[in-house]
Amino acid sequence: MDIAPYALQLFSGLSRAMVLFLLSAGLSLIFGVMNILNFAHATLWLLSGYVTFSIFTFLSQQFGVSPWLLLPAIAGAVALMSLFGFALERLLIRHTYERELPEQLLLTFALVLILGDVIKLIWGLENRRINLGVRPIEMLDTLVNPYQFVIIGTGFAVAVGLWLFLQRTRFGKIVRAAVYSRSMVSALGIRIPMIYASVFALGVGLAALAGGVFLPLLPMALGVDLDIIVQCFAVVVIGGFGSMLGTFVASIIVGIVYSFSILFWPDGALAMIFLIVIAVLIVRPWGLFGTELRS
Amino acid sequence: MPMPCLELANIHTYYGTSHILFDVSLEINEGESVCLLGRNGAGKTTTLKTIMGLAKGKGGAIRFNGASLLGREPYEIAQLGVGFVPDERLIFPDLTVRENLEIAVKKGRGAAAPWTVERVYELFPVIEPLDRRLGGYLSGGEQQMLTIGRTLMGNPSLLLLDEPVEGVAPVVVQELTRQIKNLKGMGLTILFAEQNMHFAADVSDRAYVIEKGRIRFQGSMQELAANEEVKSKYLMI
Ligand SMILES: Nc1ncnc2c1ncn2[C@@H]1O[C@H](COP(=O)(O)OP(=O)(O)OP(=O)(O)O)[C@@H](O)[C@H]1O
Ligand SMILES: [Mg+2]
Numbered sequence: 001m002d003i004a005p006y007a008l009q010l011f012s013g014l015s016r017a018m019v020l021f022l023l024s025a026g027l028s029l030i031f032g033v034m035n036i037l038n039f040a041h042a043t044l045w046l047l048s049g050y051v052t053f054s055i056f057t058f059l060s061q062q063f064g065v066s067p068w069l070l071l072p073a074i075a076g077a078v079a080l081m082s083l084f085g086f087a088l089e090r091l092l093i094r095h096t097y098e099r100e101l102p103e104q105l106l107l108t109f110a111l112v113l114i115l116g117d118v119i120k121l122i123w124g125l126e127n128r129r130i131n132l133g134v135r136p137i138e139m140l141d142t143l144v145n146p147y148q149f150v151i152i153g154t155g156f157a158v159a160v161g162l163w164l165f166l167q168r169t170r171f172g173k174i175v176r177a178a179v180y181s182r183s184m185v186s187a188l189g190i191r192i193p194m195i196y197a198s199v200f201a202l203g204v205g206l207a208a209l210a211g212g213v214f215l216p217l218l219p220m221a222l223g224v225d226l227d228i229i230v231q232c233f234a235v236v237v238i239g240g241f242g243s244m245l246g247t248f249v250a251s252i253i254v255g256i257v258y259s260f261s262i263l264f265w266p267d268g269a270l271a272m273i274f275l276i277v278i279a280v281l282i283v284r285p286w287g288l289f290g291t292e293l294r295s
Numbered sequence: 296m297p298m299p300c301l302e303l304a305n306i307h308t309y310y311g312t313s314h315i316l317f318d319v320s321l322e323i324n325e326g327e328s329v330c331l332l333g334r335n336g337a338g339k340t341t342t343l344k345t346i347m348g349l350a351k352g353k354g355g356a357i358r359f360n361g362a363s364l365l366g367r368e369p370y371e372i373a374q375l376g377v378g379f380v381p382d383e384r385l386i387f388p389d390l391t392v393r394e395n396l397e398i399a400v401k402k403g404r405g406a407a408a409p410w411t412v413e414r415v416y417e418l419f420p421v422i423e424p425l426d427r428r429l430g431g432y433l434s435g436g437e438q439q440m441l442t443i444g445r446t447l448m449g450n451p452s453l454l455l456l457d458e459p460v461e462g463v464a465p466v467v468v469q470e471l472t473r474q475i476k477n478l479k480g481m482g483l484t485i486l487f488a489e490q491n492m493h494f495a496a497d498v499s500d501r502a503y504v505i506e507k508g509r510i511r512f513q514g515s516m517q518e519l520a521a522n523e524e525v526k527s528k529y530l531m532i
Pocket of ligand 2: 339340341382457488
């Protein structure tokens with residue numbers, strides 16, 4: 001048996017899983033703390049990709065082309081996008097917390113369209129991608145893009161870092177407490193509006209990181225965001241809202257199922273994912289690792 | 296004359312379109328311990344939540360040490376020195392007992408003798424050995440002590456206690472009663488929401504009786520004890 005195609009799909013599935021994790025972790029935190037379903041999350045990710053591209057291009061013009069410039073480009077994009085996320089929450093998102101669900105969805109969906117137009121306006125319709133010029137390496141009798149391992153490694157590292165952050169820091173503890181009861185957190189004198197804005201900034205920052213590390217592998221293109229946000233929703237439903245471990249495991253499930261379906265049934269990748277979603281909703285509506293929501 | 300510490304004047308509270316509190320007025324002096332008595336659904340919790348900013352009051356005014364509380368967010372009201380102990384307790388289940396206390400610590404307030412985790416353990420020795428236990432794994436009595444301790448960590452000068460002995464074993468009720476009297480001895484002003492007349496009589500100086508969102512009686516505990524009409528009409532005693 002030739003295992004090469006399977007290995008290739010495994011690596012690309014895991015890379016996709018890491019991107020899904022970075023996005024879904026933010027999505028799930030934002031939902032857990034503010035009870036808002038942010039439709040625009042993947043569009044912010046897309047925008048971050050373009051921003052990273054522009055910083056990278058600028059730095060290349062200044063200092064000459066080098067793949068290492070991707071690091072400052074990603075750092076810059078993460079910083080800028082986190083600030084943007086913070087401002088977005090303060091100026092726009094926070095006004096919807098007391099509103100009905102349809103209004104919340106309308107606002108974040110409007111953001112999808114607006115940010116999409118902003119991208120079109122600034123970067124045009126052309127796809128953007130960074131070519132790092134890394135050479136494929138030979139593994140298992142086939143050629144593998146070693147950059148995939150960078151993505152997988154980054155994903156794991158961020159997952160561990162995020163877990164430690166939520167577990168150990170005061171901010172992390174406040175976030176976990178707020179997922180349980182934000183009104184109690186507020187009644188204890190903690191400035192909850194700052195927590196909301198920071199959580200939103202953190203979520204957008206994680207998305208920006210995903211956008212940056214993804215850029216050398218696949219081009220950023222208009223419309224990809226909708227494809228990804230659908231998969232992120234699948235991840236949080238399968239893993240359970242509010243559970244980081246669940247989000248991580250579900251990202252791997254969705255990423256791998258997606259890339260293996262492409263091998264066997266190219267058109268059925270999304271269908272396969274939604275079969276799993278439906279199965280989870282029937283058996284454990286609160287997700288594999290989630291806890292039943294309090295009323 | 297003692298200083299009025301908390302004052303509600305003609306407050307109305309709504310949940311959505313349902314009108315819950317009608318023209319509620321009450322006053323608590325500094326260092327006093329006052330109970331708000333009433334049956335299930337009378338509006339006790341809603342009154343406390345309205346003071347805390349967790350339910351939106353309308354109409355007259357709510358003043359605390361001269362500051363107006365109406366329209367303020369709960370965290371601002373807490374920072375002014377009001378502490379709320381909810382009857383649902385809302386212990387954060389995946390934080391340890393110590394973390395539940397530490398999360399509520401506030402610098403700068405009540406500078407004289409600020410509350411620390413160790414002082415809370417001194418007041419409630421029962422929860423000290425549970426220091427590293429997750430909040431989700433506590434008995435009712437332990438939860439109640441932790442909830443009170445957590446609120447104390449913010450160094451409040453006014454404590455709003457919502458049915459603190461509800462669902463707590465009788466032995467623990469005695470202990471809690473002693474500790475609450477202890478807090479009163481330290482000079483804290485306390486407003487209880489209560490159904491339990493015996494507990495209320497034991498810990499409070501004055502009473503308000505609320506029924507269907509309206510204040511029906513106010514007076515000393517002795518006056519209430521002597522008033523059979525109020526007791527049978529509004530308290531089912
Ligand atoms: N979130 C809410 N939405 C709508 N109505 C509510 C809500 N919370 C309470 N109520 C109603 O408001 C009224 C007063 O409730 P409240 O909880 O203040 O009573 P209570 O005196 O604390 O009762 P208990 O002794 O059962 O705790 C009740 O009729 C209750 O059904
Ligand atoms: Mg109540």
